Amino acid sequence: VQLQASGGGLVQAGGSLRLSCAASGRTFxxxxxxxxxxxxxxxxxxxxxxxxxxxxTYYADSVKDRFTISRDNAKITVxxxxxxxxxxxxxxxxxxxxxxTWNSGSVRYPNMYAYWGQGTLVTVSS
Numbered sequence: 001v002q003l004q005a006s007g008g009g010l011v012q013a014g015g016s017l018r019l020s021c022a023a024s025g026r027t028f029x030x031x032x033x034x035x036x037x038x039x040x041x042x043x044x045x046x047x048x049x050x051x052x053x054x055x056x057t058y059y060a061d062s063v064k065d066r067f068t069i070s071r072d073n074a075k076i077t078v079x080x081x082x083x084x085x086x087x088x089x090x091x092x093x094x095x096x097x098x099x100x101t102w103n104s105g106s107v108r109y110p111n112m113y114a115y116w117g118q119g120t121l122v123t124v125s126s
Contacts, residue, residue: 008120019080021095025098031099037091046108
């Protein structure tokens with residue numbers, strides 16, 4: 001599986017961006033796709049995840065009610081709509097994929113994902 005993340009950029013606080021994660025070579029119709037982010041000097045942290053079959057979604061508390069994860073079945077693409085952006089949302093955002101479906105508490109752990117995209121930079125100016 002190859003993941004191509006795109007859509008990052010520079011935006012003012014309060015603005016919006018939509019990130020895309022296009023998957024190629026995804027031969028399994030199951031699993032979980034997640035978005036993570038990493039700011040300079042910080043650990044990679046969970047942002048959101050979506051179950052491939054059920055479309056169930058999960059969010060970090062810090063982005064709940066501001067970010068929305070979704071997927072387009074035809075395009076095999078997962079989106080992260082980010083609204084009401086804050087300076088603390090600035091980071092490199094990565095999408096990740098796995099054919100596995102674990103309990104909901106495990107979707108936030110990076111080491112549970114087998115495939116990673118290259119990351120896209122989001123900078124929010126205050």
